Each structure stands twice: as C-alpha cells, then as structure tokens.
Amino acid sequence: MSQPPVPFLDLQAQHRQIRDEVFAAWEDICHSCRFAQGPPTQVFEREFAAYCGTQHCVTCNSGTSALHLALRVLDIGPGDEVITVPMTFIATVWAISYVGARPVFVDIDPARRTLDPARLEAAITPRTKAIMPVHLYGMPADMAPIGEIAARHNLSVIEDAAQAHGARYRGRRAGQWSRVACFSFYPGKNLGAYGEGGALTTDDEALASRARRLREHGQSRRYYHEELGYNYRMDSLQAAVLSAKLKRLDAWNAARQAHARRYDTWLAGLPVTRPAFFADTESVWHLYVIECDRRDEVREKLAAAGIETGLHYPVPVHLQQAYAHLGYQAGDFPHSEALARRCLSLPMFAEMTEAQQQRVVAALAEALK
Numbered sequence: 001m002s003q004p005p006v007p008f009l010d011l012q013a014q015h016r017q018i019r020d021e022v023f024a025a026w027e028d029i030c031h032s033c034r035f036a037q038g039p040p041t042q043v044f045e046r047e048f049a050a051y052c053g054t055q056h057c058v059t060c061n062s063g064t065s066a067l068h069l070a071l072r073v074l075d076i077g078p079g080d081e082v083i084t085v086p087m088t089f090i091a092t093v094w095a096i097s098y099v100g101a102r103p104v105f106v107d108i109d110p111a112r113r114t115l116d117p118a119r120l121e122a123a124i125t126p127r128t129k130a131i132m133p134v135h136l137y138g139m140p141a142d143m144a145p146i147g148e149i150a151a152r153h154n155l156s157v158i159e160d161a162a163q164a165h166g167a168r169y170r171g172r173r174a175g176q177w178s179r180v181a182c183f184s185f186y187p188g189k190n191l192g193a194y195g196e197g198g199a200l201t202t203d204d205e206a207l208a209s210r211a212r213r214l215r216e217h218g219q220s221r222r223y224y225h226e227e228l229g230y231n232y233r234m235d236s237l238q239a240a241v242l243s244a245k246l247k248r249l250d251a252w253n254a255a256r257q258a259h260a261r262r263y264d265t266w267l268a269g270l271p272v273t274r275p276a277f278f279a280d281t282e283s284v285w286h287l288y289v290i291e292c293d294r295r296d297e298v299r300e301k302l303a304a305a306g307i308e309t310g311l312h313y314p315v316p317v318h319l320q321q322a323y324a325h326l327g328y329q330a331g332d333f334p335h336s337e338a339l340a341r342r343c344l345s346l347p348m349f350a351e352m353t354e355a356q357q358q359r360v361v362a363a364l365a366e367a368l369k
C-alpha cells in the first residue's frame with residue numbers, strides 16, 4: 001500500500017487544534033456584526049506588541065501593506081533610495097516602488113542568506129533613506145552591524161519580518177531591531193490568518209498613529225481626510241484567528257526548531273548544503289531550505305516519491321521582468337543567484353512527525369544518487 005504524500009505544509013493539522021476557539025470567537029463577531037477593524041483587532045494589536053516587545057502594533061490587511069505603510073510613515077518617496085536584498089519575496093521591493101523610491105540591492109551573506117553587512121556601506125549614496133533587511137526563511141539578518149552602519153549614516157532601518165514571527169537575535173525579538181518592523185500573516189506563515197493580514201510594530205508613538213491614520217483612508221476623524229490614505233484595515237475575523245494562534249506560536253516555533261535540528265543531523269553526509277545555525281540567533285524556521293545541484297531533477301524525483309517541496313525563490317528580484325528597468329544584470333549578485341538556482345525547501349511545519357521527516361530524508365538520499 002503506498003503511503004500518503006508528505007505535505008509541504010499541513011494547515012489542517014493546525015486548524016484542528018484551534019477550531020473550537022476560533023469558531024466561538026467568530027460566532028461572537030458575527031453576533032456583534034463589527035467586522036471591520038472591530039474590538040478583536042485592538043486586542044490582537046496589544047497582544048502582538050507585547051509578544052514582540054514593542055510599544056505599538058498596527059494591524060493591516062497584508063504584509064505588503066505593512067511594508068508600504070512603513071515607508072510612508074518614514075516619508076520615503078520619489079528621489080529616495082532604499083537598500084534591500086534581491087533574494088526575497090518580491091513584495092519587499094514592491095513597497096519601495098509603491099512610494100516612488102528606487103530599490104538598491106545588496107547581495108546576501110551566503111551562510112545566513114540575509115543582507116551582508118560587509119557590502120552595505122558601498123551601496124549607500126546621498127539619496128539613501130532606509131535599509132530594509134529581510135529575515136529570510138525565519139533567520140534574523142545580522143542586525144547589529146546593520147544598525148551600526150545605519151546609525152553612522154543617519155538612515156532608518158525597517159525589518160521585513162514577514163517570515164520571522166518570534167525569531168530572536170542576541171536575545172531580542174524580530175521587531176525590536178528597527179524603527180519599524182513589518183509582519184505578514186499570510187496563511188502559510190508561522191503566524192497565519194485565515195485569509196490575508198499583516199502588521200507593523202514600532203516603539204514610536206508618532207509613527208504608529210500616522211500608520212493608523214494611513215491604513216484608514218488618511219483620516220483620524222471619520223470623513224475628514226488629512227492625507228492620501230488606503231483601505232488597509234484588518235478584519236475582526238482574522239484578528240480572532242491570530243489571537244488564538246499567538247498563544248501557541250512559541251510552542252509551534254519550538255517544534256520547528258526541533259525539526260530543523262533533526263534535519264541537520266539526518267542530512268549530514270548527503271551532498272547538499274544545509275542551512276547554518278548561529279549561536280546568537282534563533283531562527284523560527286519558517287522554511288527549511290537546502291541547496292543542491294540538479295535541483296529541478298531532485299525536486300521531480302521527490303515529487304514522484306510523494307514528497308512536496310517548494311522553491312523560495314527561483315528568480316531573484318533583480319532578474320525579474322518587472323524590475324528590468326533598474327538595469328541589473330545576471331552576475332551582479334552571485335550569492336543570491338546561486339541560492340535561487342540551488343534552493344529547495346523541504347516540508348516544514350510544527351505538526352510534522354518524525355516518520356514524515358524520515359521519509360523526506362530517505363527520498364532525498366535516493367533522489368541525490
């Protein structure tokens with residue numbers, strides 16, 4: 001009898017743990033009919049700010065919106081440059097374009113797979129306004145040297161923490177290393193909604209209140225619009241799901257960390273590059289990404305063996321058609337390009353069993369032969 005596939009991610013297993021709590025909260029919300037940014041949204045904002053160790057959390061309707069709001073509240077716009085990495089989900093870079101600023105890329109450090117501080121200073125110009133490191137795959141970027149360089153040049157730092165809820169670097173959580181940090185609650189994230197959602201966190205009261213105004217049509221009083229705004233509100237149903245999940249997030253992240261350790265042990269000896277561990281950093285392993293030769297062939301063999309995998313991401317942003325106008329070429333960011341060519345994301349979710357992990361490793365060993 002053939003075995004069921006090993007899924008890349010099993011959201012149903014997570015749903016089963018919280019369904020009674022979520023449905024009870026949803027019943028209350030439906031009863032109150034306060035769907036748009038109702039009381040559960042404010043409750044979640046308080047909870048998530050406390051979780052991240054920041055003064056404020058402003059929820060919105062996606063991580064992309066959070067990044068857009070972050071750049072708006074810092075008054076970044078046409079003529080400005082924002083430094084980020086090409087190896088990210090494209091939304092990081094969209095946000096820079098949305099405000100009319102120019103994205104400037106810096107390659108990743110190949111071990112950490114996040115913005116390489118050693119290359120940062122060379123990319124700073126008189127037009128640079130902000131640095132946007134991405135905590136890729138759940139691994140915080142090397143924030144101490146990035147912060148030092150930013151301070152020296154009087155630049156803001158915005159963390160793209162869309163993949164790193166709860167991750168720590170030198171004891172402090174993602175969100176505590178910048179003026180504004182942005183999170184995504186897309187369903188597959190470590191903390192995921194049952195639809196779309198996002199948030200920014202900050203310690204700056206003025207930035208938080210401006211973000212609150214911008215996400216609601218630029219108004220602080222109903223129908224009095226002070227500046228160009230958006231409809232970026234989070235709905236109450238999503239906030240209730242996020243509150244239910246937040247209580248379990250540390251346990252789920254710990255399970256992911258145990259899976260990552262196990263993969264690391266079990267994959268030793270195979271001809272793959274395993275993700276690195278760093279003593280001062282706790283990744284939350286949003287993704288467990290190995291690198292290997294003949295990646296597409298290996299991936300097809302795994303699929304045939306019933307192992308679902310992902311590619312994060314097959315084309316770095318500087319080589320995307322949408323960004324051809326920036327004038328970057330293949331070869332400009334060799335570490336990002338090598339990771340894009342060789343990356344393979346193995347199944348990773350809190351509820352994954354040891355038996356499932358064993359099957360992944362056995363199928364991978366076979367596929368690499």
Ligand SMILES: Cc1ncc(COP(=O)(O)O)c(C=O)c1O
Nearest residue numbers: 062063064089091092162184186
């Ligand atoms: C690194 C990164 N930045 C930004 C985003 C955008 O978040 P969302 O999909 O919630 O708009 C994502 C999510 O996919 C992401 O992974």
